[in-house]
Amino acid sequence: MNIIVCVKQVPATNEVKMNKETNTIIREGIEAIINPFDTYAIEEGVRIKEKTGGKTTVLSMGIPSVADLLKETLAVGIDEAVLLSDRTFAGADSLATSYALSKGIEHIGDYDLIVCGKQAMDGDTAQVGPGLAEKLGIPHTTYVRKIEEINDKYIRCQRMTEDGYDIIEMPLPAVITVVKEINEPRLPSLKGMMRAKRAVVTVLTAKDIGADSDLCGLKGSPTQVVKTFVPVHDVQSEMIEGEPEEQAEKLAKKLLSMQFNTSDSTEVI
């Protein structure tokens, strides 16, 4: 079974600098890490391959230095790394990213499953996984917390919901996006690190993958980011402790002391 895992480089902190003209993140000169949600995708991809055989390829789109990050994935069991890197790709929103990655995947070819993290820690859109499936014309399931069965024909997985999970079966090839509940990513091994050090990351341009430049990067991005900021949370909260009965009593007293109007239950406070 051939598996492609898509990963994104994200800044290591919340203290990001923005490009004022495009309102996109300046990624140069900032410590970069693999999006933490994607590490679960990597682990799951490697685990499936260990069970079924085949090959795992990690795919990303980004600046040339992302190649070093992709090498890290080779130390935890990924077989090959491919980076889409080209000025044409710069400033891409989730649509243009999905397009470029889908072209990259078509270029790699011969795939059975594509695994993504549920969302990126910086953009938080959770759109690229499903977008990719649409571009490729294959089914997808998001928020996968467990793969129950996978074979040549189909995958059956558990999609996490707010109150439990759905069981979804879909034919392959397909895209899944995974949540952190799915596994515990392994640490690198020394032999893996040695292999990663010697490995060469394949770097592809828009031309290499036959991507239409009008659909790539800023040009291919209908999203206009007006403003980006880190929200400030200054809500004061108080934890009420004790047995449930005591907690209820304390809470009731507290609410009463705040003198809300409690006589009309339809009124929203």
Place this chain on the structure above:
Amino acid sequence: MNYYLTEEQQMIKELAAKIADEKVKPVAIKYDEEGTFPHDIVKILADSDLCGVYISEEYGGFGGGIFEMALVVEELSRACGGIALSFAASGLGAFPIILYGTKEHKEKYLPQIASGAKLAAFGLTEANAGSDAAGIQTTAVLDGDEYILNGTKQWITNGGEADIYTVIACTNRAKGARGFSAFIVEKGTPGFSFGKKENKMGIRASVTSELVFEDCRIPKENLLSKPGMGFIVAMKTLDRTRPGVAAQALGIAQGAFDEALKYSGERVQFDKPISSFQAIQHMLADMAIQIEAARCLVYQTCKLVDSGAKSISKESAMSKVFASDTAMKVTIDAVQVMGGYGYMKEYPVEKMMRDAKITQIYEGTNQIQRNVIALELIKEQKSGKKVN
């Protein structure tokens, strides 16, 4: 200080540090309190390929030496000296095979140790044979194609958890220290059992047990080197692995210092962080100086050992004495810097202080090490040759 480690050594250090910080630190207090064996961490170490750093590539290892082993021990010991010891003691059990094993011994045992599938242990100490290792009572008698072992080894690290034991026993009482021989004994051999598990002051995540031999028959091929070479096997092994104990001490000291330094910046008294007071500053500076000096000595000794130099007893002893005395002093000072909090079990430094103490005692007490150093110095002076 930049020690100009090779790229491979840097990689080993980083990987061991990652395991120490992400996997060992969160469980160090738990294992200390329970005094149980950290099987989960040993599994992580095995999966990381670190168990074979000091074993040659021919036998499934990474092809490094004592330096590589010491780097792992140091990093793990920053988080827990006890857990680090399970790794280091396996090395102590493996080195007699690395140094004196036949090709068959190496092919049979080293790949299992390198992969982390099996742990090793070293059995020398007995109730009446501590500093005076020549007092060994355990006997091995040749009977046809087998040796029959009888006796009890005491305070053996990894005892019961390891599968491969290198054991020193007496094969000819009349010859004294020249009448000892070294053997490989596998767990599960009839007549080989484990006695009581010790309840220790520190390094409590490490298991320490008796090895009991009652008419335990082992194939005579399990003899390491020649009959009568047991004492030499033991001493040459310990000369090589002593920097490993030094590295453990160094790691414990570094771990305690890191905690004290961090705390001193956070703890506010008299409206200032206590790190702004000269009394604390001087303690921190002294701790850092000693740790760095110990590191210089330990790393340099490792390089000397790995160079294949013949005479290493003095330097090996020096590194162990200096690093372990440093660990004791630094951990005591770390507790002092942290005051009442340092004394509490909620913080890791009181454990580090307990863990540090053993490094001054085992693999030869620091007093015995000083004897070794002095004798070597006198020998050098008499012969007019300074060896290293």
